[in-house]
Amino acid sequence: MTGPIIPLDQLKLGTRARIAAIDWDSLGDAEANRLKQFGFDEGVTIEPLHLGPFGKDPLAVKVGRMTVAIRKAQARAVKVSTEGV
Amino acid sequence: MNPLPLVAVAGNPNAGKSALFNALTGARQKVGNYPGVTVERHVGRATLADGAPVEFVDLPGAYGLDPSSPDEAVTRDVLLGKQKGERLPQALLIVVDASNLDNHLRFALQLIDLGLPTVIALNMIDLAKRDGLELDAGKLEQELGVPVVETVAVRKRGLDEVMARLNELLLQPRKIRAGEGPTHDLLTLQRRAREIAVGAIVRETPVRRITHRLDGVLLHPIAGPIILAVVMFLMFQAVFSWSAIPADALEAATLDLGAAIGNALPPGAIRSLIVDGVFAGVGAVIVFLPQILILFAFILVLESTGYMVRAAFIMDRLMSHAGLSGRAFIPLLSSFACAVPGIMATRTIDDPKDRLTTILVAPLMTCSARLPVYTLIIAAFIPAVTVGPGIGLQGLILFGLYIAGIVSALLAAIVLSKTAVKGGGGAFMMELPKYQLPRLKDVLIGLWQRAMIFLKRAGTIILGTTIVLWALASFPQAGPGQKQSDVSIAGHIADGIHTVVAPIGFNKDISLALLPAMAAREVAVAAIGTVYSLDATSDQGVQTLEQRLAGRWSLATALAFLVWFVFAPQCISTIAVTRRETNGWKWPMFMVGYLFVLAYIAAGATYWTAVAFGLG
Numbered sequence: 001m002t003g004p005i006i007p008l009d010q011l012k013l014g015t016r017a018r019i020a021a022i023d024w025d026s027l028g029d030a031e032a033n034r035l036k037q038f039g040f041d042e043g044v045t046i047e048p049l050h051l052g053p054f055g056k057d058p059l060a061v062k063v064g065r066m067t068v069a070i071r072k073a074q075a076r077a078v079k080v081s082t083e084g085v
Numbered sequence: 086m087n088p089l090p091l092v093a094v095a096g097n098p099n100a101g102k103s104a105l106f107n108a109l110t111g112a113r114q115k116v117g118n119y120p121g122v123t124v125e126r127h128v129g130r131a132t133l134a135d136g137a138p139v140e141f142v143d144l145p146g147a148y149g150l151d152p153s154s155p156d157e158a159v160t161r162d163v164l165l166g167k168q169k170g171e172r173l174p175q176a177l178l179i180v181v182d183a184s185n186l187d188n189h190l191r192f193a194l195q196l197i198d199l200g201l202p203t204v205i206a207l208n209m210i211d212l213a214k215r216d217g218l219e220l221d222a223g224k225l226e227q228e229l230g231v232p233v234v235e236t237v238a239v240r241k242r243g244l245d246e247v248m249a250r251l252n253e254l255l256l257q258p259r260k261i262r263a264g265e266g267p268t269h270d271l272l273t274l275q276r277r278a279r280e281i282a283v284g285a286i287v288r289e290t291p292v293r294r295i296t297h298r299l300d301g302v303l304l305h306p307i308a309g310p311i312i313l314a315v316v317m318f319l320m321f322q323a324v325f326s327w328s329a330i331p332a333d334a335l336e337a338a339t340l341d342l343g344a345a346i347g348n349a350l351p352p353g354a355i356r357s358l359i360v361d362g363v364f365a366g367v368g369a370v371i372v373f374l375p376q377i378l379i380l381f382a383f384i385l386v387l388e389s390t391g392y393m394v395r396a397a398f399i400m401d402r403l404m405s406h407a408g409l410s411g412r413a414f415i416p417l418l419s420s421f422a423c424a425v426p427g428i429m430a431t432r433t434i435d436d437p438k439d440r441l442t443t444i445l446v447a448p449l450m451t452c453s454a455r456l457p458v459y460t461l462i463i464a465a466f467i468p469a470v471t472v473g474p475g476i477g478l479q480g481l482i483l484f485g486l487y488i489a490g491i492v493s494a495l496l497a498a499i500v501l502s503k504t505a506v507k508g509g510g511g512a513f514m515m516e517l518p519k520y521q522l523p524r525l526k527d528v529l530i531g532l533w534q535r536a537m538i539f540l541k542r543a544g545t546i547i548l549g550t551t552i553v554l555w556a557l558a559s560f561p562q563a564g565p566g567q568k569q570s571d572v573s574i575a576g577h578i579a580d581g582i583h584t585v586v587a588p589i590g591f592n593k594d595i596s597l598a599l600l601p602a603m604a605a606r607e608v609a610v611a612a613i614g615t616v617y618s619l620d621a622t623s624d625q626g627v628q629t630l631e632q633r634l635a636g637r638w639s640l641a642t643a644l645a646f647l648v649w650f651v652f653a654p655q656c657i658s659t660i661a662v663t664r665r666e667t668n669g670w671k672w673p674m675f676m677v678g679y680l681f682v683l684a685y686i687a688a689g690a691t692y693w694t695a696v697a698f699g700l701g
Binding site for chain 2: 031035051052053060066074
């Protein structure tokens with residue numbers, strides 16, 4: 001995949017992107033497990049939809065067909081690319 | 086007698102699992118607890134197509150067989166036949182959300198691998214259609230190798246077929262394999278699930294989904310918090326004010342009934358036991374029911390519509406400063422009305438550590454039972470002067486007491502989440518489910534279960550302790566010329582309490598009121614009232630309780646008493662419900678301990694400071 005790869009928490013709301021990589025090592029076991037269970041995986045389409053009103057945290061993202069809320073601290077581990085989406 | 090065949094209902098959260106369980110079993114349900122954990126066990130009976138009875142167990146929703154919560158651990162252990170208090174299911178009913186197949190099929194694949202006879206309910210097929218998704222159930226059945234039935238639990242669609250398929254499976258004699266579970270890597274399973282899901286989709290018309298549009302408003306950075314504030318205000322009003330009418334009526338009716346029965350009995354210990362012990366105890370229990378029912382009606386509706394998670398989403402950032410998650414917001418807010426329903430409401434918090442912290446700080450939120458104590462003392466000791474335009478000193482003090490409660494709850498949460506309850510999630514990872522209309526039947530079943538749990542588990546403890554308190558105050562009986570409060574066991578205990586609380590400025594009268602106030606905080610007012618009206622001479626008879634108090638207590642004592650009530654866990658019902666919700670005496674005892682220590686230090690500091698300023 002070419003083009004800029006940025007962390008998920010820096011992706012503009014309403015922009016569809018594809019997960020390029022996930023830095024599993026930066027996450028705790030439970031967090032990583034939950035993200036996998038939510039369907040986070042390389043190649044999956046993702047779209048940030050809403051931000052928490054206080055301090056712009058947490059983040060609601062659509063991942064595959066599901067919408068999930070995660071905190072920015074976890075979102076940072078997910079690297080995305082808007083190339084070819 | 087052989088136990089009935091057991092069918093486990095399993096699936097992801099938000100798959101409509103409990104709705105399907107309710108539709109299959111109706112009101113024939115029982116709620117218990119799995120031994121040693123605070124996870125609820127829901128079982129219900131139904132009749133198979135051939136007329137034979139069968140038992141369903143509604144397992145906690147899970148994302149997989151690798152648990153990240155006690156709920157998920159129970160689900161795994163039941164399915165592997167390792168859960169204490171549960172037999173290995175003979176068959177499995179997997180519920181998947183038709184419009185979220187890519188995700189739900191992963192767990193389904195894991196479950197199918199367990200080797201139990203399995204039926205899959207392709208649930209909420211109507212909502213998938215609404216979202217422009219057309220699926221081929223036959224194709225899915227082929228790929229998965231187990232029967233797939235299209236269902237709409239809330240409309241009872243497909244239920245007969247589910248029962249028929251289960252019936253076939255249960256009739257086939259086969260050896261059940263209780264394996265170790267599959268060892269597939271999560272990501273591999275997920276990819277396989279996505280392939281199957283894509284293969285089963287016949288057509289997908291992109292439509293702008295209702296949920297998406299609603300979220301645009303309800304999670305809007307400005308409109309969202311305003312709407313949440315309105316919803317919370319309504320809920321708070323309902324629990325705080327609306328419940329007062331039925332609660333007072335119920336309590337009065339119970340006490341009247343007790344008095345009527347008492348009048349039919351000869352005066353003496355038995356009559357006193359019935360009226361002042363048993364019926365007062367029943368009244369003390371029943372008075373909580375309207376609050377619990379109203380709060381849970383709100384919670385069940387908010388939860389089943391999908392709004393509850395949004396509320397947590399909005400509040401998460403603010404709550405995270407106190408080491409809590411957004412899920413703690415509603416239980417804590419409810420605790421302003423009463424900590425009992427508030428603590429019961431913490432079961433919506435998934436993370437067990439977050440939940441425990443929330444339970445432990447909930448009693449610090451100023452509940453409605455403190456209000457009579459606050460108003461009495463403020464009216465007696467704080468002059469009704471204004472300290473600024475439109476700001477009265479009395480109101481300011483009352484406001485300060487509420488703020489003191491909130492601030493100390495947040496501080497306690499920070500400290501607890503770093504010490505006694507260390508290792509809490511610190512994360513907030515939740516699915517935002519589709520919005521759905523609430524179903525009256527599901528709400529009613531939920532309300533009924535909450536009411537029963539409260540009456541059975543907490544109610545018996547409250548009733549029991551009320552009777553014990555009555556006995557302590559009634560024996561031994563006073564002779565002529567003696568005051569009951571002096572000779573009774575409670576009186577002697579009060580002497581003991583007085584030695585302990587004298588350093589923080591509490592007099593004998595306060596010590597006497599503290600013990601009965603354990604039944605309910607507002608009882609302190611009645612207890613003090615009794616002491617002073619008994620001692621009043623005829624020319625003082627027209628004085629109000631405030632006037633009498635103002636003459637007897639120093640301002641320093643009064644302030645210390647107010648501060649005491651901010652912290653002190655003066656409420657058996659709270660302790661009882663904490664025991665029930667944490668499944669043991671360890672945490673309620675811890676809670677009582679730290680709150681009494683806080684109360685003592687804070688009241689002492691207030692007293693000594695006030696004395697130093699010459700208010701003693």
